[in-house]
Amino acid sequence: MGTIDNTALEKLQYVTELTEHIKVKSSGYDQTTELMRVFPSFVWTVRDFTLELILKGKPITADQYLENALKLKPGHSAEILRHNQVRQGLRDFFAERRCFVFERPASTKNMRRMEELTDKDLDSDFVEAAKQFCSHIFSSAKPKTMRGGLGVTGRMLGSLAETYVEAIRSGQVPCLDSAVESLALIQNGRAVTEALEFYQREMERWVRLPTETQEALSKIHADAEKQAVSIFVSGSFNDQEHKYQLELMRSVQERYEEWCRRNVQESRRVCRGVLSRVFAGLDEGVVGGSYMRPGGHGTYRSHLEKATQLYRAAEGTGLLREEVLTDYLKEKSAVGENILAADRSLTEAQQRMEAEKMKREEAEQQQRLLEDYNRIQEQAIQDQQRSNQENLRQMEAKMEEQRQRAKEELERAVSAKLKVRWRRRWRRRWRRACSLR
Known part of the structure; x- marks a missing residue:
């Protein structure tokens, strides 16, 4: 409130102690750079701002005002080191730093009834500053991420908090990499479960056994699998070796094979029921010997063809219609x-x-059966190829997204580091130039 002064900065003393109480990796890294990569942006808001944004007679922005407040003093005395300690911590750990200043919203008299005021009753400069601040927070400020730029959901944040607290309770220094590994076990296992549950729900919702063709079952499976993989990819975290995604694909395949088995079983059951109904008269005639007479063969063949046509015309028999008929x-x-x-x-x-006609018909029936089998096998091959392609596509998309996030995160940290080094080099040159004068 008011201004950014030394008292306000000293309230952020805990920032300077972060390296003592948390680590990113176990060893072999630059602590400040790694922390800068995982830390959020830093936004300082100053309410009831009373100063003019002018430095050395020239107007400055609120961001420049903050950077000036974080300027380090030269020297090595205890007082100077204490002065620089918090400032150095803020500069080291936060790659992006922003500042917003707000004048008083209204007069003292109106401030007493703030809840009744509209934007029209407020100071125009305050309203404009509020709009800029909200625009930055909603549009530019990034949500919490882990190393590699991986976004953190509320549930993931809860798991992280539990991991950190448990480490602190046991007297250890929380390590972000270890926390990520623990979180990956929880999050990826949960993502697999949720994806499989979705797949099963979709199959139960849309599949009506027996399906008329294998293609009909395959289409429902393909749609459900694609969405299930998408759910996993959205919910997974740091699945570096794709162990969990491959586990998901195996589990989905097992469930699909079970649906195929159930489809076959139900088709066989329905077909046998239809068969016993439409061929009942023929069977009774055979048992009763009504065809064992002159002209009986023609009558038998006529009844057989009629029953066969009725059987094939029956709906809902599924993909084993010709197999059951052949038997x-x-x-x-x-x-x-x-x-x-x-x-x-x-x-x-x-x-x-x-007799020759009967053999030809038997051969034709065998050909129909073979064609059905071939279609089912070809569909199984196509299902596997499509599944592998879809899995690979989503896996590559996820990897590319992670690579891009990690690249942006690293560029942000490196850019901030270079900026700090450039400023230090420039200050040294300026001091050297001043001493030569």
């Missing part, structure tokens, strides 16, 4: 041969023609 027709092939042999109305030549 049934195999069982009835010997029956058909016996009826043909017993039909004395046919000449020997006609019987040979009918």
Whole structure:
């Protein structure tokens, strides 16, 4: 409040003690640079600001006012070291520093009824400063991140807090890298669970067994898998070797294979039910011997073809329709041969023609079955290829995003370091020039 003075700065004394109570890695690094990479931006707001933003007769910005307040004094006396200690800490740990100054919002009289005032009743300079401040916070200020620029959610922050407190309680110095590893175990395991639960819910929501084709089941699986991987990628954290993403893909594949097995089982059950219904009259005629007469083979073939057409026309039988029918027709092939042999109305030549016709139909049925099997196998191969491609695409997108964030984070820290070094070099040259005069 009022100005940035030494008293206000000394209230931030804890900043200078950070290196004593927290570390980023176990060893082999520049502590200040690493802390600068993970620290947020620093925003100092000064209310009821009473000074003019002028330095050495020239107007300055609020940011320049802050930087001037953080200027170090030359010398090595105890008083100067104490003066520089907090300032040096703020300069070392925060790559981005911003300042906003606010004049009094209104007159003393109006301040007594602040809750009743609108923007029109407030000082215009205060309103403008408030707009600039809000714009920076909402649009420019970055949320909390970990090393590598990874964003931290509220739940992740809670886990981090527990990790730090536990380390402090045990008398250890909290290490950010160790905290990240612990957080990754929790967060990535949770991300896998949530992704799998989503996948299962989507499959249960949209799949109606048996599906008419394998392609129909595959499409639902592909959509659910794509969204599940996206949920994992959004919720995962520091999955460097993609261990958890690969675990997710294996688990999704296992669940999909289980859905495929259930689809087959349900299709077989439904097909057998339809089969027993539409072929019931034919079976009764066979058992009753009604086809074992002159002309019986033609009647049998007519009934068989009609029942086969009704069976194929039935809806909801699924992808094993031809397999179940093939098994049934195999069982009835010997029956058909016996009826043909017993039909004395046919000449020997006609019987040979009918027998050849029956073999051709058996071959055609086998071809239909083979085509079904091929379609199912081809779809399984396509599913695996598509799954691998989608997994790789999202994995590469995540890696590129992480690389970009890490690059921006490092550039921010390096830029701040170079700026500090340039200022120090410039001050030394200026002092040297002044001493030569």
